[in-house]
Amino acid sequence: MLTQDILKSLFRYDEKTGLFERISDKHQGITNIKKVGYVNDSGYLLISVLNKRYRAHRLAWLYMTGNMPTDQIDHINLDRLDNRFVNLRECNNEENNRNSRKKSTNTSGYRGVHFNKQCNKWQARARVNGKRHHIGLFNSAKEAGIAYEKYISNKHGEFANLVISNNL
Helix, strand or coil: CCCHHHHHHHEEEECCCCEEEEEEEEECCEEEEEECCEECCCCCEEEEECCEEEEHHHHHHHHHHCCCCCCEEEECCCCCCCCCHHHEEEECHHHHHHCCCCCCCCCCCCCCEEEECCCCEEEEEEEECCEEEEEEEECCHHHHHHHHHHHHHHHHHHHCCCHHHHHC
16 A cells, blocks of 8 residues: 555655656665656546556645545646645545536536526526525526526535636
8 A cells, every 4th residue: 555655755746836756766865856647538647656556636645644535636726737735625526526617518608507598597506415406597697607606605615616706
Protein backbone atom coordinates (compact mmCIF):
# COMPACT_ATOMS: atom_id res chain seq x y z
CA MET A 1 0.00 0.00 0.00
CA LEU A 2 1.28 3.44 -0.94
CA THR A 3 2.06 5.66 2.05
CA GLN A 4 3.02 9.30 2.43
CA ASP A 5 6.58 8.30 3.39
CA ILE A 6 7.02 6.17 0.27
CA LEU A 7 5.53 8.89 -1.93
CA LYS A 8 7.80 11.57 -0.44
CA SER A 9 10.85 9.36 -0.94
CA LEU A 10 10.08 9.09 -4.67
CA PHE A 11 8.54 12.49 -5.51
CA ARG A 12 8.50 16.14 -4.65
CA TYR A 13 5.16 17.94 -4.81
CA ASP A 14 4.89 21.69 -5.15
CA GLU A 15 1.59 22.64 -3.51
CA LYS A 16 1.68 26.09 -5.17
CA THR A 17 1.90 24.75 -8.73
CA GLY A 18 0.33 21.33 -8.18
CA LEU A 19 3.19 19.61 -10.04
CA PHE A 20 5.05 16.48 -9.06
CA GLU A 21 8.70 15.81 -9.78
CA ARG A 22 10.35 12.41 -9.57
CA ILE A 23 13.52 12.17 -7.55
CA SER A 24 15.32 9.97 -10.08
CA ASP A 25 18.61 9.26 -8.35
CA LYS A 26 20.94 10.56 -5.73
CA HIS A 27 24.45 10.39 -7.05
CA GLN A 28 27.29 12.06 -5.18
CA GLY A 29 24.90 14.36 -3.33
CA ILE A 30 23.20 15.61 -6.52
CA THR A 31 19.51 14.95 -6.91
CA ASN A 32 18.17 14.82 -10.47
CA ILE A 33 14.57 15.99 -10.77
CA LYS A 34 12.16 15.04 -13.58
CA LYS A 35 8.59 16.28 -14.03
CA VAL A 36 6.18 13.38 -14.28
CA GLY A 37 2.76 12.36 -15.45
CA TYR A 38 0.61 12.17 -18.55
CA VAL A 39 -2.95 13.27 -19.27
CA ASN A 40 -5.49 10.48 -19.80
CA ASP A 41 -8.54 10.56 -22.09
CA SER A 42 -10.67 11.98 -19.26
CA GLY A 43 -8.34 14.95 -18.81
CA TYR A 44 -6.73 13.89 -15.52
CA LEU A 45 -2.99 13.82 -14.90
CA LEU A 46 -1.84 10.26 -14.12
CA ILE A 47 1.41 9.37 -12.40
CA SER A 48 2.93 5.91 -12.15
CA VAL A 49 4.17 5.00 -8.67
CA LEU A 50 5.66 1.57 -8.02
CA ASN A 51 4.10 0.20 -11.22
CA LYS A 52 0.60 1.46 -10.42
CA ARG A 53 -1.09 4.50 -11.96
CA TYR A 54 -2.68 7.12 -9.70
CA ARG A 55 -4.49 10.34 -10.47
CA ALA A 56 -2.21 13.21 -9.47
CA HIS A 57 -4.86 14.93 -7.35
CA ARG A 58 -5.19 11.81 -5.18
CA LEU A 59 -1.41 11.69 -4.76
CA ALA A 60 -1.37 15.39 -3.86
CA TRP A 61 -3.93 14.68 -1.13
CA LEU A 62 -1.84 11.80 0.23
CA TYR A 63 1.35 13.88 0.03
CA MET A 64 -0.17 16.79 1.98
CA THR A 65 -2.45 15.03 4.49
CA GLY A 66 -0.81 11.65 4.98
CA ASN A 67 -4.02 9.86 4.01
CA MET A 68 -5.24 8.49 0.72
CA PRO A 69 -8.71 9.98 0.09
CA THR A 70 -11.50 7.70 1.29
CA ASP A 71 -13.84 8.78 -1.52
CA GLN A 72 -13.33 11.45 -4.20
CA ILE A 73 -11.30 14.62 -4.62
CA ASP A 74 -13.02 17.64 -6.17
CA HIS A 75 -11.19 20.26 -8.23
CA ILE A 76 -12.83 23.44 -6.92
CA ASN A 77 -12.17 25.46 -10.09
CA LEU A 78 -13.23 22.50 -12.34
CA ASP A 79 -9.78 22.32 -13.98
CA ARG A 80 -8.75 18.66 -13.81
CA LEU A 81 -5.10 19.57 -14.37
CA ASP A 82 -4.97 22.16 -11.57
CA ASN A 83 -3.67 20.00 -8.74
CA ARG A 84 -2.65 22.80 -6.38
CA PHE A 85 -3.59 21.75 -2.87
CA VAL A 86 -5.79 24.85 -2.34
CA ASN A 87 -7.87 23.73 -5.34
CA LEU A 88 -8.59 20.26 -3.94
CA ARG A 89 -11.15 19.07 -1.42
CA GLU A 90 -12.35 15.68 -0.30
CA CYS A 91 -15.97 14.91 -1.17
CA ASN A 92 -18.48 12.21 -1.98
CA ASN A 93 -19.93 11.54 -5.45
CA GLU A 94 -23.00 13.73 -4.97
CA GLU A 95 -20.90 16.70 -3.78
CA ASN A 96 -18.50 16.22 -6.69
CA ASN A 97 -21.40 16.21 -9.16
CA ARG A 98 -22.74 19.47 -7.69
CA ASN A 99 -19.54 21.24 -8.65
CA SER A 100 -19.68 20.57 -12.39
CA ARG A 101 -19.93 22.45 -15.67
CA LYS A 102 -23.22 23.01 -17.41
CA LYS A 103 -24.10 20.24 -19.82
CA SER A 104 -23.00 20.56 -23.44
CA THR A 105 -26.66 20.21 -24.52
CA ASN A 106 -27.64 23.28 -22.47
CA THR A 107 -29.26 25.92 -24.71
CA SER A 108 -30.11 28.57 -22.10
CA GLY A 109 -26.53 29.34 -21.17
CA TYR A 110 -27.29 28.80 -17.48
CA ARG A 111 -27.11 25.70 -15.31
CA GLY A 112 -30.50 24.35 -14.22
CA VAL A 113 -32.43 26.46 -16.74
CA HIS A 114 -34.42 25.45 -19.81
CA PHE A 115 -37.21 26.95 -21.88
CA ASN A 116 -40.67 25.58 -21.06
CA LYS A 117 -42.65 25.72 -24.32
CA GLN A 118 -46.00 25.06 -22.62
CA CYS A 119 -45.68 28.12 -20.40
CA ASN A 120 -43.55 30.15 -22.83
CA LYS A 121 -41.19 30.94 -19.95
CA TRP A 122 -37.76 29.98 -18.67
CA GLN A 123 -37.89 27.29 -16.00
CA ALA A 124 -35.34 26.77 -13.24
CA ARG A 125 -34.96 23.33 -11.65
CA ALA A 126 -32.37 21.80 -9.37
CA ARG A 127 -31.51 18.32 -8.18
CA VAL A 128 -30.95 18.03 -4.42
CA ASN A 129 -30.29 14.70 -2.71
CA GLY A 130 -31.36 12.85 -5.84
CA LYS A 131 -34.73 14.66 -6.13
CA ARG A 132 -35.65 17.28 -8.72
CA HIS A 133 -37.03 20.56 -7.33
CA HIS A 134 -39.00 23.12 -9.33
CA ILE A 135 -37.69 26.59 -8.50
CA GLY A 136 -39.92 28.70 -10.72
CA LEU A 137 -40.82 30.17 -14.10
CA PHE A 138 -39.20 33.39 -15.32
CA ASN A 139 -39.36 35.85 -18.21
CA SER A 140 -35.65 35.59 -18.99
CA ALA A 141 -33.01 32.89 -18.85
CA LYS A 142 -30.80 35.13 -16.72
CA GLU A 143 -33.55 35.62 -14.10
CA ALA A 144 -34.03 31.85 -13.96
CA GLY A 145 -30.25 31.36 -13.72
CA ILE A 146 -29.99 33.77 -10.80
CA ALA A 147 -32.90 32.05 -9.02
CA TYR A 148 -31.24 28.65 -9.61
CA GLU A 149 -27.95 29.83 -8.15
CA LYS A 150 -29.65 31.38 -5.12
CA TYR A 151 -31.46 28.10 -4.51
CA ILE A 152 -28.43 25.84 -4.89
CA SER A 153 -26.15 28.10 -2.86
CA ASN A 154 -28.50 27.45 0.05
CA LYS A 155 -28.83 23.71 -0.63
CA HIS A 156 -25.33 22.78 -1.90
CA GLY A 157 -23.23 25.04 0.32
CA GLU A 158 -19.52 25.11 -0.58
CA PHE A 159 -20.13 22.74 -3.53
CA ALA A 160 -22.55 25.10 -5.29
CA ASN A 161 -21.10 26.10 -8.65
CA LEU A 162 -22.06 29.79 -8.87
CA VAL A 163 -21.16 31.03 -12.33
CA ILE A 164 -23.49 34.05 -12.54
CA SER A 165 -22.93 35.23 -8.98
CA ASN A 166 -19.15 35.06 -9.42
CA ASN A 167 -19.35 37.21 -12.57
CA LEU A 168 -21.63 39.99 -11.23
